[in-house]
Amino acid sequence: MILEIISLIILIFGIFFFMVGVVGLLRFPDVYTRLHATTKCDTLGVGLILFSIMLYQGFSGPSIKIGLMIIFIWLSNPTAAHAIAKAAYSVDIPMIKGTVFADQAKEESSSW
Amino acid sequence: MLIVAFTASCIFLVLMIFLCLYRAYVGPTVADRVISINVISTKAVAIMTLVSIIFHKEYFLDIALVYALISFLATIGVAKYLQKGVLE
Numbered sequence: 001m002i003l004e005i006i007s008l009i010i011l012i013f014g015i016f017f018f019m020v021g022v023v024g025l026l027r028f029p030d031v032y033t034r035l036h037a038t039t040k041c042d043t044l045g046v047g048l049i050l051f052s053i054m055l056y057q058g059f060s061g062p063s064i065k066i067g068l069m070i071i072f073i074w075l076s077n078p079t080a081a082h083a084i085a086k087a088a089y090s091v092d093i094p095m096i097k098g099t100v101f102a103d104q105a106k107e108e109s110s111s112w
Numbered sequence: 113m114l115i116v117a118f119t120a121s122c123i124f125l126v127l128m129i130f131l132c133l134y135r136a137y138v139g140p141t142v143a144d145r146v147i148s149i150n151v152i153s154t155k156a157v158a159i160m161t162l163v164s165i166i167f168h169k170e171y172f173l174d175i176a177l178v179y180a181l182i183s184f185l186a187t188i189g190v191a192k193y194l195q196k197g198v199l200e
Contacts, residue, residue, distance in 0.1 A: 004114050015121050018155065022128045025135050025151060031143045034135075038151045046158050049121070053165050056114055065173045066161065073157065073180055080150060080187040087195035088143040 007055040014048030017041060030096040031088050035081055042077040046070075115166055122162050125155050146190050153183035 021041020028034045050070050057063040129152055136148035157180045164172030193199050 008114060008117055011117060011121060014158075015124060018125065018128055018158075021151065022131050025148065026131060031141060031147070034144060035147055038147055041151055042154050046154055049158050050161060053118075053161055056165065062164075062170050062173055065177070069157070069161070069173070069177050069180065072177065073154070076180065076184040077150075077154065080184055080191070083188055083191035084143055084146055084150070087191040088141070090195050093141050093143055 003055060007052045010048050010055065011052040014045050014052060017045035017048065021045060030099075031093050032085060032095065035085055035088075039078065039081045042081070043074055046073055118162050118166050122159055122166070125159050125162075129155050142194055146187065146194070150183065150187050153179065153186075157183075 018041050021038050024037025024040075025034050028037055047070055050066050050073075054063050054066050054070075057066070132148050132152050132155070136145050136152070139145050139148060157176050160172050160176035160179065164170065164176070189199065
């Protein structure tokens, strides 16, 4: 019973992070700021929801599989976000007005 | 009792997917659309896992794992095509 309440609280936190990510995706003005918002949605949202399902299941076969899914998503989604940001920076997608940045990453981003 | 909460969060995630589709349709550059499709695939993985728990079907977990892998490969491929111009 107490485990179900903890699982429900963690599920609500995961849904909250998904909602924050979508609001950031809709309202931020730039590619890079939108990427900053949706990365939270990728790691924390899906991680907390899957951890809540793990707590609900207990220690079993599907629970181990869900743990492997959490590890894979935490490895792969920041890599994909870095690849998108690198590609968007190297094809000169414009930033929001007033951005200050150092230009030394321009040479480094030309080789994969 | 907790199954009701899982079903409600499934419906909420589907509504969030429709909001992301608005950004994928409007978004001014290519990278906005790629980001939006990436978020939609992440939500699809969460929905598949929730459906697997709701209906007690264990093989949906394998489908969700393969879907996460395919979405990662698609995002890497589109980002490389956006940067280089060719896929080789």
